[in-house]
Amino acid sequence: MKLARFRVGDGPVRLGRVDGDVTDAASLTVTDVSDVAGTSLRAILPDLGAGREAVARASGETYALSGVVLEAPVDDPQKYLGIGMNYAAHAEEARQAGIPVPTSQLWFNKQVSCIVGPRAGIVKPDVSDELDYEIELAVVIGKRCKHVAAADARSVIAGYMVANDVSVRDWLQKRSPTFTLGKSFDTHGPLGPWLTTDDEVHDPLDLGMRLTVNGEVRQDWRTDDMIDDVYEQIAYLTQVMTLEPGDVLATGTPSGIGAPTGRFLKVGDVVRAEIEGLGALENTIVPEPDQAG
Structure with missing residues (x-):
């Protein structure tokens, strides 16, 4: 699974699941999973195993990856x-x-x-x-x-x-x-x-x-x-x-x-x-x- 933090235009930061072939940038999409996982990637890591299925099934709005602004996946590590x-x-x-x-x-x-x-x-x-x-x-x-x-x-x-x-x-x-x-x-x-x-x-x-x-x-x-x-x-x-x-x-x-x-x-x-x-x-x-x- 590929997980990204992203914004649409000047909107708030969201958590998304990236789908598609990494070698083909045009095929990549990001689906908003914030409703099931929140917006902090660091916060969900300890429970990612148990919550993986929910994130994989989440069907929020989907965007072409080229049309969003990607943020650092983890912007707030302790170290x-x-x-x-x-x-x-x-x-x-x-x-x-x-x-x-x-x-x-x-x-x-x-x-x-x-x-x-x-x-x-x-x-x-x-x-x-x-x-x-x-x-x-x-x-x-x-x-x-x-x-x-x-x-x-x-x-x-x-x-x-x-x-x-x-x-x-x-x-x-x-x-x-x-x-x-x-x-x-x-x-x-x-x-x-x-x-x-x-x-x-x-x-x-x-x-x-x-x-x-x-x-x-x-x-x-x-x-x-x-x-x-x-x-x-x-x-x-x-x-x-x-x-x-x-x-x-x-x-x-x-x-x-x-x-x-x-x-x-x-x-x-x-x-x-x-x-x-x-x-x-x-x-x-x-x-x-x-x-x-």
Whole structure:
């Protein structure tokens, strides 16, 4: 099942079921299921198993997906966490760019205020010219959990999204002793385009992922190249903290980021991040709004 948060025109946010072939955008529709599921995706995750049939049968108004505004599927997680340098080739390119390579899982926090939808503008901040992209598989937690073994970790996953872990490199590596500031600028957390539930993904550890800038391929990899796979990540994190329904884990980016070559994003660039079977984000880089007055 694919679940989206959407608006029709300037109307309120609704929860919808996306139907159709992901590889054929023109076939996609979204059916309003708000009457049976409410409007918060995070709120229904703990009961999604029991409520699945009602959502699947819901017959609210249906719209062509192209005619609605998609919002971030989960816009209010309690935690948005990301892992650094979790693909071997990316770790090597990071090392070549002068970024220390960790010897264990390196986790950082993205402030949830950075989250935006799959078509929203990404603001290029005035304080930096080192705006970078990172396509990532996002895992959404479905059950409150602690001390989860890697072998059991899939049972706590609600589903998957596409993430672009937008990074401001000079703030990330030079201007802050932690990653938080360089990862948390407003609009630097596009997520979506919808949540694909775990049962629809045969193997999250073997998905193709591709990111383009203005149509030029910059990242083209598969999730099977992770150093620590998504189950090992959950096992590692839950030794430390309780994960809650709706928490988002960005599971690492492959090689091809802009930092090693200095090919950073500029205003007007269109960044498309797509993962096999999960859909795509397409975000345009926009200037920072004038805050005067």
